Amino acid sequence: MTAFFILYRNFMKSIYSIFSLLFFFLFYTQSYINVKIIDSESRTPIREAKIISNNEVLYTNDDGNALVPSQNKEIIVSAISYEEINVKMPVSEIELSPIYRSIEEVEIKAVDVKSIIEKVLYFYDKNYLINSTLYSGTYKERSYVDNEIHKLLIADINLWTLENKFDYKKENMDSFVQMNLDNIRYYKTRKEEANYPFSQKGTKDKNDIKAFVQRFFLYNQLFIMHYYTKNLKFKGNIINSNGDIQEITFKSENMPDEVLYYEGKMLYNKKNNAITFLEVNHIQPKTIRNFKNNLDKDISINTISFKIIYDFIKENGKYIPSKIDMDYIADVNYENKNHPMIQSKEFIFHTHNKVDGKGILNKIDLSKNLTDNVPTKEVKESKTLLSNEEQKFVDEH
Numbered sequence: 017m018t019a020f021f022i023l024y025r026n027f028m029k030s031i032y033s034i035f036s037l038l039f040f041f042l043f044y045t046q047s048y049i050n051v052k053i054i055d056s057e058s059r060t061p062i063r064e065a066k067i068i069s070n071n072e073v074l075y076t077n078d079d080g081n082a083l084v085p086s087q088n089k090e091i092i093v094s095a096i097s098y099e100e101i102n103v104k105m106p107v108s109e110i111e112l113s114p115i116y117r118s119i120e121e122v123e124i125k126a127v128d129v130k131s132i133i134e135k136v137l138y139f140y141d142k143n144y145l146i147n148s149t150l151y152s153g154t155y156k157e158r159s160y161v162d163n164e165i166h167k168l169l170i171a172d173i174n175l176w177t178l179e180n181k182f183d184y185k186k187e188n189m190d191s192f193v194q195m196n197l198d199n200i201r202y203y204k205t206r207k208e209e210a211n212y213p214f215s216q217k218g219t220k221d222k223n224d225i226k227a228f229v230q231r232f233f234l235y236n237q238l239f240i241m242h243y244y245t246k247n248l249k250f251k252g253n254i255i256n257s258n259g260d261i262q263e264i265t266f267k268s269e270n271m272p273d274e275v276l277y278y279e280g281k282m283l284y285n286k287k288n289n290a291i292t293f294l295e296v297n298h299i300q301p302k303t304i305r306n307f308k309n310n311l312d313k314d315i316s317i318n319t320i321s322f323k324i325i326y327d328f329i330k331e332n333g334k335y336i337p338s339k340i341d342m343d344y345i346a347d348v349n350y351e352n353k354n355h356p357m358i359q360s361k362e363f364i365f366h367t368h369n370k371v372d373g374k375g376i377l378n379k380i381d382l383s384k385n386l387t388d389n390v391p392t393k394e395v396k397e398s399k400t401l402l403s404n405e406e407q408k409f410v411d412e413h
Contacts, residue, residue: 048083049106050401052076053093056111065095065112066327066338072366073153073329073338078403096283096293097256097263115256115263129252129266132282133242135289140235143290144180145334148373151175151365155197157386158406160358161214161348165409167205169387170400172198173363175232176376180337182229182236189229194379200390201400204413207310213350214357215310225383231342232363234294234326241278241296244271250278260287276301280323290335291326298322309350316349317357339364361386 053065053076061080066073069084069091076082084091086106094100098112136143155173159166178192186192207215230236245268252266267279280296303319325341342361347354380389402410 047086052109056113068092125254127252130250139289145336150371153365156362158360170202171200194375196378294326318347321345
């Protein structure tokens with residue numbers, strides 16, 4: 017009887033474990049709808065359209081597609097220069113209407129961008145989240161050489177900040193910003209191929225690391241722009257106004273520094289004195305740096321421009337970052353031939369939570385390139401919506 021009871025008990029434990037796993041799978045596994053966002057007039061896909069879904073922030077890829085959890089009953093969809101709409105789910109295609117059809121319809125008004133930046137900095141602590149925060153989302157890095165993808169990294173990412181600002185007084189950046197790569201979804205690169213010449217040898221410059229970390233924070237980006245243009249004109253034009261929201265294009269005078277001038281566009285809430293979207297190009301003069309590649313041969317990089325984009329959501333009266341894009345555009349000279357190169361870093365923060373000031377576990381070394389922090393054999397391909405171009409690169413490499 018004792019032996020039978022033990023066998024029966026073990027059998028029931030096994031059955032219970034199987035049903036527990038089945039229940040967990042059925043309850044927690046989400047299904048998704050591939051939603052395509054298109055222009056209502058041109059019928060073309062809208063890339064980087066923002067979708068707010070059950071307090072989670074999503075963005076469409078280069079083909080205008082995004083994976084939205086199927087159980088969501090309603091989503092909010094918006095894009096720059098398009099109307100924001102609420103959409104009942106489920107749907108597979110959503111049309112956004114342009115706010116204006118052509119530039120001829122716009123009544124352009126001049127505006128002082130420097131004054132706007134001063135107001136935003138002055139009211140920053142009132143309008144933006146400045147608590148210790150943990151952001152969870154997706155990191156995507158792509159490198160192009162000669163207009164073809166040469167590297168693709170997609171990973172889950174956690175970013176912790178002490179107060180959502182860069183602290184110039186502290187030498188140790190870990191004390192106010194930390195990051196980790198939680199799950200590598202895709203990591204494909206051509207640098208492992210024989211005779212691949214475009215991998216830089218050596219460690220990152222400390223100034224490059226500092227500049228990279230500074231760019232996570234809109235406050236510091238605006239502070240830098242204000243500092244370098246304090247004795248210069250910084251003109252802007254209001255090209256669209258919708259209530260309190262103004263869409264503004266801008267360009268600064270030339271500066272006596274590595275950056276030649278700033279140009280870009282923003283969405284400005286004149287009532288709150290807050291920038292809710294910023295795209296700024298740092299146009300540079302001829303800035304050449306010489307390196308050794310992994311083949312121990314000379315390469316030179318002429319940086320042409322650096323573009324950064326900040327996007328925000330609003331929650332409980334505070335603006336909270338939801339997306340940061342960084343694009344480095346350069347010409348690489350190798351064996352007396354120029355190759356156009358673009359390195360793109362995209363941070364999408366799907367969720368955020370206020371936390372204590374203790375940082376995170378498994379933080380990565382920010383003195384290295386992010387791809388150098390990827391542990392070997394950690395790639396766990398999961399449900400990730402690649403663009404057609406990205407899928408082709410993955411399939412071929």
